[in-house]
Amino acid sequence: MIPELGHFALALACAIALAQGVLPLYGAERRDARLIALAPPLAAGQLLAVAAAFAALLWSFAVNDTTVLGVVQNSHSAKPLLYKLTGAWGNHEGSMVLWVLILALCGGAVAGFGRSLPGALQARVLAVLGLIGVGFLLFILATSNPFARVWPPPMDGQGLNPVLQDPGLAFHPPLLYLGYVGFAVTFAFAVAALIEGRVDAAWGRWVRPWALAAWAFLTLGIALGSWWAYYELGWGGFWFWDPVENASLLPWLAGTALLHSAIVVEKREALKIWTVLLALLAFALSLLGTFLVRSGVLNSVHAFANDPERGVFILVLLALYIGGAFALFAARAPAMAPTGVFAPLSREGALVLNNLFLCSICAVVLVGTLYPMFADLVLGVKISVGPPFFHTAILPLAAPLILAMPIGTMLPWKRARLWPVLQRLWWAALAAFAALFLVLALAGERVWPALGFAAAVWLIGGAAADIADRIALFRRGRGARAQIWTAWDRARGLPRAAWGAALAHAGLGVTFAGIAGMGLATDALVALKPGESARLAGYEWRLDVLRDVAGPNWSARRATVTVTRDGAAVTVLEPERRFFPVGRQNTTEAAIHTNWVRDLYAVLGEERDGAAILRLHHNPLAPWIWLGAAVMALGGGLSLSDRRVRVAAPAPKGATVPA
Amino acid sequence: MSDTTGTTPPRGTAAEAAPADTAPAQRGAAAVRSRRWALYAPLALAGGAFLGFYALLRGMGTGSYDPRGLPSALIGQPVPDFTLPPLEGAEPPAFSAADLRGGGLPKPVLINFWASWCVPCIVEHPMLVRLSREGTPVFGINYKDKPGDAAAFLRRHGNPYARLGVDQPGRVAIDWGVYGVPETYLVDRTGIVRWRWAGPITPQVLENDLQPLLRRYA
Numbered sequence: 026m027i028p029e030l031g032h033f034a035l036a037l038a039c040a041i042a043l044a045q046g047v048l049p050l051y052g053a054e055r056r057d058a059r060l061i062a063l064a065p066p067l068a069a070g071q072l073l074a075v076a077a078a079f080a081a082l083l084w085s086f087a088v089n090d091t092t093v094l095g096v097v098q099n100s101h102s103a104k105p106l107l108y109k110l111t112g113a114w115g116n117h118e119g120s121m122v123l124w125v126l127i128l129a130l131c132g133g134a135v136a137g138f139g140r141s142l143p144g145a146l147q148a149r150v151l152a153v154l155g156l157i158g159v160g161f162l163l164f165i166l167a168t169s170n171p172f173a174r175v176w177p178p179p180m181d182g183q184g185l186n187p188v189l190q191d192p193g194l195a196f197h198p199p200l201l202y203l204g205y206v207g208f209a210v211t212f213a214f215a216v217a218a219l220i221e222g223r224v225d226a227a228w229g230r231w232v233r234p235w236a237l238a239a240w241a242f243l244t245l246g247i248a249l250g251s252w253w254a255y256y257e258l259g260w261g262g263f264w265f266w267d268p269v270e271n272a273s274l275l276p277w278l279a280g281t282a283l284l285h286s287a288i289v290v291e292k293r294e295a296l297k298i299w300t301v302l303l304a305l306l307a308f309a310l311s312l313l314g315t316f317l318v319r320s321g322v323l324n325s326v327h328a329f330a331n332d333p334e335r336g337v338f339i340l341v342l343l344a345l346y347i348g349g350a351f352a353l354f355a356a357r358a359p360a361m362a363p364t365g366v367f368a369p370l371s372r373e374g375a376l377v378l379n380n381l382f383l384c385s386i387c388a389v390v391l392v393g394t395l396y397p398m399f400a401d402l403v404l405g406v407k408i409s410v411g412p413p414f415f416h417t418a419i420l421p422l423a424a425p426l427i428l429a430m431p432i433g434t435m436l437p438w439k440r441a442r443l444w445p446v447l448q449r450l451w452w453a454a455l456a457a458f459a460a461l462f463l464v465l466a467l468a469g470e471r472v473w474p475a476l477g478f479a480a481a482v483w484l485i486g487g488a489a490a491d492i493a494d495r496i497a498l499f500r501r502g503r504g505a506r507a508q509i510w511t512a513w514d515r516a517r518g519l520p521r522a523a524w525g526a527a528l529a530h531a532g533l534g535v536t537f538a539g540i541a542g543m544g545l546a547t548d549a550l551v552a553l554k555p556g557e558s559a560r561l562a563g564y565e566w567r568l569d570v571l572r573d574v575a576g577p578n579w580s581a582r583r584a585t586v587t588v589t590r591d592g593a594a595v596t597v598l599e600p601e602r603r604f605f606p607v608g609r610q611n612t613t614e615a616a617i618h619t620n621w622v623r624d625l626y627a628v629l630g631e632e633r634d635g636a637a638i639l640r641l642h643h644n645p646l647a648p649w650i651w652l653g654a655a656v657m658a659l660g661g662g663l664s665l666s667d668r669r670v671r672v673a674a675p676a677p678k679g680a681t682v683p684a
Numbered sequence: 685m686s687d688t689t690g691t692t693p694p695r696g697t698a699a700e701a702a703p704a705d706t707a708p709a710q711r712g713a714a715a716v717r718s719r720r721w722a723l724y725a726p727l728a729l730a731g732g733a734f735l736g737f738y739a740l741l742r743g744m745g746t747g748s749y750d751p752r753g754l755p756s757a758l759i760g761q762p763v764p765d766f767t768l769p770p771l772e773g774a775e776p777p778a779f780s781a782a783d784l785r786g787g788g789l790p791k792p793v794l795i796n797f798w799a800s801w802c803v804p805c806i807v808e809h810p811m812l813v814r815l816s817r818e819g820t821p822v823f824g825i826n827y828k829d830k831p832g833d834a835a836a837f838l839r840r841h842g843n844p845y846a847r848l849g850v851d852q853p854g855r856v857a858i859d860w861g862v863y864g865v866p867e868t869y870l871v872d873r874t875g876i877v878r879w880r881w882a883g884p885i886t887p888q889v890l891e892n893d894l895q896p897l898l899r900r901y902a
Binding site for chain 2: 298302305306309313316320321322336337340343344347348351352354355358359395398399402611
């Protein structure tokens with residue numbers, strides 16, 4: 026009964042979404058206040074209906090209802106409750122429901138927080154969100170019913186893919202979808218602006234928080250996925266340029282560009298057409314990712330079921346949304362002339378440079394991701410585009426971007442001179458050079474890691490210099506004591522957006538430090554019998570014992586490896602090979618010991634003649650990769666909490682803006 | 685990219701010009717209008733991508749595009765030389781390249797590399813059983829396995845193999861260019877390799893890829 030109610034709720038949501046997509050749009054066109062006023066309650070209704078469907082799905086998984094096909098295929102009674110629930114979105118059908126739930130949440134947020142928006146704009150934004158909702162709800166109802174029944178019901182489910190039974194992966198999709206779908210809101214704002222034919226500073230101010238929120242979630246989602254790949258897949262790497270990873274990186278790059286260009290719209294009323302295009306692109310690339318993962322055109326560990334029919338459905342949706350938006354763009358964009366003017370060397374100019382490089386990187390990743398597919402189709406050749414291509418193509422684009430980042434944030438608006446800025450950054454540059462030569466000297470002329478560390482120091486130093494400059498920390502004149510107090514006052518008065526920007530830029534620096542550290546990683550493949558030991562990176566790794574252990578729904582072979590350094594115990598690592606009888610699948614559980622400066626990482630392989638094959642890794646600074654991403658997202662959150670964001674520009678009655 | 689300076693002419697797709705003199709709005713609008721065609725670039729690109737993806741999906745439907753397919757140097761070639769011993773404790777007799785090449789085969793044959801330790805092999809096993817029951821000869825090559833385990837596997841899951849050879853050292857698999865088990869080849873009646881599938885044979889593979897080929901080479 027509950028699954029039928031869930032199915033009905035989805036159909037109801039689809040009907041409400043259709044009303045939400047059509048009525049307010051028509052109302053805004055005819056200036057009919059009653060129809061315009063319908064938008065927020067309809068959005069709330071759609072949210073309620075989708076939430077009810079999602080709750081029904083969770084319930085089916087929680088009670089292990091084996092009459093539901095999705096439960097049979099993806100769950101099992103022996104699974105811990107948490108993974109039963111997360112299993113609800115660990116498959117194609119359930120994850121689509123999560124997708125539309127987040128879309129409905131975004132609609133609800135625009136309805137709830139967007140009361141200070143002009144009525145017609147809010148109505149149009151909600152209508153566009155409603156239309157997106159209709160398409161994807163239809164997709165679920167027509168091709169991917171999560172509540173399909175099986176009769177007779179089997180005794181128990183077939184278990185979730187054990188690789189997915191992991192906290193990192195359980196929360197990777199929701200965060201990622203919050204990012205992807207969050208860009209639906211900026212997309213809706215862009216389409217609404219195109220319909221109205223008007224983009225102004227207020228529009229920039231409304232769009233930026235949504236772009237920020239989506240970007241911060243996407244940053245976290247990508248980082249969580251990469252962290253999961255690092256500790257779960259047991260390959261010791263963190264980014265593989267897998268097409269699906271790239272698919273999540275594409276909207277992130279476009280979203281990062283959007284985030285920056287929206288500042289120019291807000292502050293200077295320039296780059297309007299470009300910003301609208303980026304808002305369309307960020308969501309278009311999110312949808313492209315959805316299509317690539319779900320249509321089966323890719324061969325990837327991430328891909329869902331291989332089903333061309335679903336692919337055609339999503340492709341048609343994409344064509345309607347993206348094609349429609351771009352057609353509208355071509356027709357209406359000429360009306361949006363910029364009013365602000367600026368010299369090439371200015372904050373605006375720096376942000377243009379940022380956009381230029383980010384979009385070029387985005388284009389490179391896009392080409393590298395799609396080329397193998399189209400080469401196969403058109404030329405009939407199987408090729409794979411791997412890390413060497415991405416590294417060589419992206420590096421020349423990333424290097425000037427990194428070089429310009431600290432300089433750009435310190436340039437004044439409209440017209441700037443470079444020299445005063447460089448004067449304030451000399452010590453960051455000095456520190457970067459020091460890091461470069463220090464690493465070259467210590468790590469034996471490893472150029473790329475050394476450059477990576479230099480970039481990290483430059484970014485973090487640049488962010489610090491920016492804040493120091495804004496609070497006039499080093500300005501001469503008064504006594505040191507008074508000066509520090511003044512600086513403290515200024516620091517407290519500094520807008521949170523400034524802190525957020527500095528933090529996000531520094532976070533990228535931290536990530537670079539982590540990646541550079543991984544460039545110095547060492548590993549060894551050893552065969553050890555119990556009692557034997559191996560040396561790696563100055564550590565003594567001794568295999569103590571091999572034994573069998575049992576978990577709730579798996580059995581495992583576990584190695585106990587004691588790591589010592591100069592005779593002093595460092596840690597005990599226990600890598601496992603787990604076997605899940607229900608799905609007859611094996612997973613490797615890498616054992617990782619971190620002290621935030623380096624990871625000791627051990628993977629247990631096969632056993633032969635009483636000896637266990639162990640892969641040992643020493644990964645300097647590895648945790649910083651994800652720590653940096655968290656710092657970036659934190660910067661985004663801080664910027665989001667800025668007073669100027671919370672208090673709308675032309676806000677009547679001091680109402681709040683979407684946050 | 686947009687152009688935003690007053691010193692260089694507009695260029696790129698979403699040209700947005702802002703000359704530094706008076707009345708920037710009008711001048712900017714004029715510049716945008718003169719570059720209007722550039723605003724259609726995103727639409728054109730999206731349209732191109734749409735057609736490309738549609739072709740991919742169609743190709744997946746007809747089998748001409750397969751994201752998981754791996755090319756095999758053997759396609760269109762006669763099967764490589766090999767002789768295999770039989771599996772102890774199992775009924776099917778062993779076979780060698782001569783059995784496939786002689787031209788005396790009444791039907792095309794599936795050569796299936798498998799092992800009892802391989803999980804996807806269990807997944808595809810019912811497909812093989814169904815194929816052999818429907819009259820398609822399936823020859824098995826047991827890859828890097830223990831004879832006892834392999835025989836127990838067949839007792840538990842059923843035996844689809846008309847002939848069964850054991851490739852304990854994995855040498856024959858190297859000659860065939862096997863990526864991993866399960867892997868299946870279609871050999872026509874004259875001993876020419878016509879098709880290779882790396883990974884388990886799912887109902888979809890059976891229906892979309894294998895059945896048409898079986899009909900064509902029957």
